[in-house]
Amino acid sequence: MVGSWMQSVATRVGSVVTGVGWGTAIAVVVAFVIATVAGWSEFLAVAYAGVIVLLVAVLYLVGRNAFTITLDLPHSRVVVGDNAVARITIANPTRHRVFGVKAEVPVGSALSEVALPGLAGGAVFDHEFTVPTARRGMLPVGPVRTVRADPIGLVRREVSWTGRHELFVHPRIIAIPSTSTGLIRDLEGNPTRDITSSDVSFHALREYTAGDERRFIHWKSTAKTGTYMVRQFEETRRSHLVIALSLADRDYASDDEFEMAVSVAGSLGVRAIRDVRNVSVVVGITTPEFAKRKLFGVRALSTLSPGRLLDDLALVEREASSLDLSEVARVTADQVAGLSVAFLICGSTPTAGELRAASTRYPPGVEVVAVVCDPEAVPGLRRVSGLSVLTIGYLEDLRKSLARAAKT
Structure with missing residues (x-):
């Protein structure tokens, strides 16, 4: 029991004595030893x-500390550049006056010091x-801690x-009207060229074969021909929109582009989430430095709600x-099934040939749109086979470019 008590005391002492304090204590012991052994009165002093x-x-x-301190963050999500404040409240619930103390509040990697009055x-x-909200990301705020310390340290x-x-400091976004996404019109599903025996878009009649469902037999044609005839359908497809954001350093010329x-x-x-579309937002995974070979995969960001998606986007960074x-x-x-529209988002460094090569990775029938972010370029829209390239100089150009693409 004595041993545990001594250990507790040692732990408490160790938690309050700084490196300078330990150095001073050691110097005092050394001075006493020298003064005793050598008889030097100066060291004794x-x-x-x-x-x-x-x-x-x-x-x-x-x-x-006869007071209480609380920390309040009125908003847990703001847009980059917006004002964000935190509030510290100190209360004295006693009848006696309490003296002021110094408080420290970690804000991200910085440390804010606050002198709380008596x-x-x-x-x-x-x-x-x-x-500070000048940069997108997630800032930890707190905990608030009071500090008692001597002037020397x-x-x-x-x-x-x-x-x-x-x-969470979200990226800035703009509102895109639903009519601007005319590239993905699919109110009830767009028919494809694939023929199926079960869907909603009627295509033709054919003779019954073993295994066909009887509920698709067309009885009027069967009565006329004397042979069982069944309906054929064009396979319809709800649009599955994928938004692929490149995090590769080489796909951007500057931080502004990223x-x-x-x-x-x-x-x-x-916009897709609010339109209740089937959407996937993905980014490329990063290969760790210790990996022996490059990893190929994508990470899906949350699309449960706009807030969850922007939370995830607040954390993405460029990676070499x-x-x-x-x-x-x-x-x-390869990994996302049922694609109909794919947005590829990058900076100004990929060439037209590289954009075209990226679009050919998708199967035929998938509408591919490359959005090139280049503050130095003139906004424009150009089409090549199977690929639409939107070049924007400002974020606001995106709305105009999508509206123009919807009309062509």
Whole structure:
């Protein structure tokens, strides 16, 4: 029992003494040893001075925190560039005055320091501070911790008062009217050239063969010909929209192009989700440095709601070892079934030949649209066999380009 008590004391002491404090304590011990062995009074004076400094530092830790602190983040999701604030509330529930303390609030990789004032009994103090939202991502805010420390930095005691909040900084998106997505008209399903024995789009009649379902027998034609005749149908297809965003470094000439590409993926994905379309938003996976060979695969982002999709898009980053546009197209063509429309989103570096090669990864009948994000280019639309290329210089050009593509 004595051993556990000593271990507890050692743990508490170790949690409040800083590196400078331990160095000072060691220096005091060394000074005492030298003064005793060599009889040097100067070292004895240094040792006593060190003891006094340590005792004074310990006095800064004396006292209890008779207040409560809460952290409030009014909005957990904001758009990049928007104002975001967090609020710290300190309350003194006692009847006695409490002295001010210094509080620290981690915000992402930065540390915000707040000087909380002393409060009379029953008083409440609110302090608001700005959370930076200049860059897309997820910012952890908190926990708020109070700090008691001496001026020299020999001892330091931290007390955490709140949990950690997460602020998602979403990419900027624009609203795309449903009429702009005329590339994927399918109110009741577009017929294909594939013939099936069971669907809703009537095609022709043929003679009955073993295995055909009797409910598709056309009795009037059977009565006229004297031979069982069954209906044939054209297979219809609900549009499965895939939005493939390249994360490969080589597919972008700058960070501005990549940020625009993320915004394009978000704008298209949110519109599709709100239109209750069958949509998949995918990005290429990254090959770890320790991997012996390149990994081929895509990661599907959440499409349960617009907010969940934008949460995932807030976290994507350019990667040197990520799959390029052609590889992403090949993997999505193999792994995503029932595709009818594919958006390939990239920067300005892929050539026209590379875009064409990426589009050929998809089977015939899939409408492929490449969205090239290039702030230096003039917006435009060009078509080659099986591929539409939309070049946009600003995010707002996407709405106009899609509307133009829908009319042609």
